[in-house]
Amino acid sequence: MERETAAKNGWRTGESLPVKYDDGETGTLTIGATYEENDLVSTVIAPLSVLDPHDAKPYIPQIFVKMDGGESAAGEQALVDALGQNPAVKAMDKQDIRDEFGGMINMMLSIMYGLLAMALIIAVLGVVNTLAMSVFEPQQEIGMLRAIGLDRRRVKRMIRLEAVVISLFGALVGVAMGSFLGWAIGQILKDSVPGYAMVMPWDRIGIFLLLAALVGVLTAMWPARSTAKLTC
Structure with missing residues (x-):
């Protein structure tokens, strides 16, 4: 018991x-x-x-089954032979059991990454739409900036910086909410998971923030080019 x-x-x-x-x-x-x-x-x-x-x-x-001499490939093969090499029976050692459970977790992570990729595509479209609205609606204001000496290169830089700020802000909010939800779920499950410990993947978070800034720059290319073509 x-x-x-x-x-x-x-x-x-x-x-x-x-x-x-x-x-x-x-x-x-x-x-x-x-x-x-x-x-x-x-x-x-x-x-x-x-x-x-x-x-x-x-x-x-x-x-x-506990084998004499511990786990070994020869012992596993002997067990399979003793069972008549029945295809319905699968012999696994400790590492195989870990891999089986890890495979299920990896599958769930793959699904999560797929959903993340879809969310990223939607976020990119949202950034492009936001920048397009901020470019084509205030045309008079942008024309006034051009009239007081703001050249095309600086206009493009302004749009790119706006895109980077929007992307990084969204990424930071997402990381903060995801970390909080991960902590909250961990607090609920920690009593039923022996040895549970929350580990923050700071390297991946840094990579995601860099990717968010890169996405902001890429999505700003078309709106920035369109803005630079506006005349006074």
């Missing part, structure tokens, strides 16, 4: 507890040992000799 469950209910090793099986029959089981919380096993473990009489179709999704 899981140690935390036993402690929460005041149960100790050697104590007998009443149980009810899936077929409706009742009985008693003795707590033989307790173990630390483990995501790979259930809260209560009982021998198959006890459960089989009460389960017409037992379902065994996993079997844990």
